[in-house]
Amino acid sequence: MSQTIAEKIFSRIAGQKVSAGTERLFPPDLITAYDYPGYIDKYETQMADELGITKVNHPEKFILFIDHLYPAGNPKAQQIHEITRRFARNYGFKLYEGDGIGHQVISEKGHVHPGMFVTHFDGHISTIGALGAIGIGIRNSMIEAFATEEVSLVVPSSVRINLEGKLQRGVTARDVFHWIVRKIGPDGCRQxxxxxxxxxxxxxxxxxxxxxxxxxxxxxxxxxxxxTDEKTHAYLRQTTGQEHPPMAPDPGARYEKEVTINLSEVEPVLVAPPSPANTIPISEALGVRIDSGYIGSCASGRIKDFEQAVEILEGRRVAEGFRLNAVPTTTAIQAQMSELGLTPKLIRSGAQVHVSTCDFCIGQMGALTEGERSVSTGTLNIPGRMGSNRAEIYTASPYTIAATAVHGKIVDPRTML
Amino acid sequence: MLPTIRGRVAWVFQEPNFDIDLIVGVDHMKTQEIDILKSVCMTSYDARFPDEVQPGDVIVGGANFGYGHPHYPSCRALRALGVSAIIAESFSPGFYRGESSNGFPLIECPNVSTTVKRWQTVAFDWDNETLTIAETGEKLACQKVPQKSKDLILTDGIIGYLKQVRLSKQ
Structure with a gap:
């Protein structure tokens, strides 16, 4: 039977052909986690005290990341990190600290290969899908992965999104994603x-x-x-030093639905507060006063994002009183930004370039106060996400954020390119 | 034995993509104190909800219920007030995974949000996966509940499940 990429991946792991709808145990190729109060500290207690597990069979499958509350702003945060270091030491797990956001570090460091199945608490591990792998956020059943090295899953069905054409100038992957949300709805690919x-x-x-x-x-x-295509395999050669067979579905694979998106039709969009479901065309928000901007996170904060911001900002200044935070997703990206000359251009335009961390996305740094509005490439725009519950967040593309930073109000970046 | 789900419909959310954090409100999405969570639960929808809800009651939801970035306090509050299940058109996968791991019965039942009325009594039949509205006798077909979700309910959540179902076999 013809298979989707997901069915191929789960069939390989199961050692037999499985199709969407099959419920069974799957051993992930990698089990990954980050620390935050109530996460790794809890897993440590659950493993050692509640389940009595002091050793795992395949420690090489586990990777931990210190990327939240980083660098520690107070002794309590440092204590959380110390628990993570201890947990990694005691169980023999790989730990990355200070390398940036784990959802990207895992690929950069060569751990991800096409066809892999990776688990994390956090659903943004889906980032690794760009390499022909599947990352699933399993939330508080992470302890199932830690304790048994297997997770119970129903093999998911797939929605096929066929991309056609090329993006217009001033339009980005952020716009594409939210354009799709607008087109097929926030539940358009549910489950x-x-x-x-x-x-x-x-x-x-x-x-x-x-x-x-x-x-x-x-x-x-x-x-x-x-x-996967030649671009994917060129990336993988750099990160893994290996050649991989292409990853593609079988002709005739069965999808829940198929959607075609013509990239050349996509226009800049914003996700307006208070929900990630709330995509609007930029024309509906033009002129809205904004206090701060954030370019970063596991979603955006890569070289391409800063190149787009610099296209707008070079030769211009961030508006008086506007706070623009540029936060590279990883330290490797941070180094590359310096090598490419992006960092000095951002700084000279009035942006602040920070160390790689998750903390701007969650209001631990660069927090918003009551009544403020921000434009952000963070993942989420719900109230309270970046500080006060009474601050508003619009998520947008790096182009839109840079254009907004120059004027202190929402501006269509295409007018500045 | 799986718990009996038979109770009044304490609220019907018809809107799709409902953000679960709104049940306790964004000011409390990280609150831990259960008494505070109980006192604010659903009060932005019905100020008397914490007094009116009874053990065994259920919440009915729309499509993609739990969309967004769900936190746990809202369902902790519902459970502490005696809510025995959420029955929705469909659930957002992250919410489903998180709350089913807490052993909370989540039943997917197409058409439920437009068929049942607040304060009607509904009963879920685990064997036939149907929901019956007591007042009208109408039966609604529900989606199959995955075995893992049933195991998690039977064992009161992920730690009990691991101890009783998974690690006991190793």
Whole structure:
């Protein structure tokens, strides 16, 4: 029977052909987690005290990340990190600290290969779908993965999204994703793996592909995965030093639905407060006064994102009183930004360039106060996400944020390119 | 034995993509104190909800219920007030995974949000996966409940499930 990419991946892991709807145990290729109060500290207690597990069979499958509350702003945060270091030491797990946001570090460090199944608490692990792998956020059943090295799953169905054409100038992967949400609804891919392919995919760079996969949950997707092509394999050669067979579905694979998106039709959009379901065309928000901007997060914050921001900001200044925070997704990206000259250009325009961390996305740094409004490439725009519950967040593309930063109000970036 | 789900419909959310955090409100989405959570639960929809709800009652939801970035306090509050299940058109996958791991019965039942009325009594039949409205006798077909979700309900959540179902076999 013809298979989707998801069915192929889960069949390989099961050691037999499985189709959407099959419920069984699957051993993930990688089990990953980040620390935050109530996460790794809880897993440690659950493992050692509640389940009496002091050793795992395959410690090499586990990777932990210190990327939240980083750098620690107080002793309590440092204590949380110390628990994570201890947990990694005691069980023999790999730990990355200070390398940036785990959802990207895991790919950069060569851990992700096409065809892999990776688990994390957090659904944004779907980012790795850009490499033909499937990452699923299993929330508080992470302890199931830690304790048994298997997770119970119903093999997800897939929604096929065929991309055609090329993006217009001033339009980004962020716009594409939210354009799709607007077109098929925030539940348009509910419970399914979003399988991206088509000729248009080839026109997108890896940075843009990571963005598209990262946001899968806001289409109701359980994850996202992409067909691989020469761009994917060039990236994988650099990160893994290996050649991989292409990853693609079988002709005739069965999808819950198929959607075609013509990239050349996509226009800048914003996600207005208070919900990620609330996509609007930029024309509906023009002129809205904004206090701060954030370019970063696991969704955006890669070279492509900062190149777009610099296209707008070079030779211009951030508006008086506007706070623009540029936060590279990883330290490797941070280094590359310096090498490419992006960092000095951002700084000279009035942006602040920060160390790689999750903290701007969750209001631990650069927080908003009551009555403020922000434009953000963070993952989420719900009240309280970036500080006060009475601040408003619009998520937008790096182009739109840079244009908004210059004027202190929402501006269509295409008018400045 | 799986718990009996038979109770009054304490609220019907018809809107799709309902953000679960609104049940306790965004000011309380990280609150831990259960008494505070109980006192604010659903009060932005019905100020008397914490007094009116009774053990065994259920909440009815629309499509993609739990969309967004769900936190746990809202369902902790519902459970503490005695709510025995959420029956929705469909659930957002992250919400479903998280709350089913807490052993909370979540039943997917197409057409439920437009068929049942507040304060009607409904009963869920685990064997036939149907929901019956007591007042009218109408039966609604529900989606199959995954075995793992049933196991999690039977074992009161993920730690009990691991101890009783998974690790006991190793």
């Amino acid at each position: 399914a793996v979003i399988e991206y392919g088509g000729k248009g995919l080839g026109s997108l760079e890896m940075d843009e592909r990571f963005t598209l996969c990262n946001l899968a949950m806001f289409l109701g997707g359980i994850s996202a995965v992409m067909e």
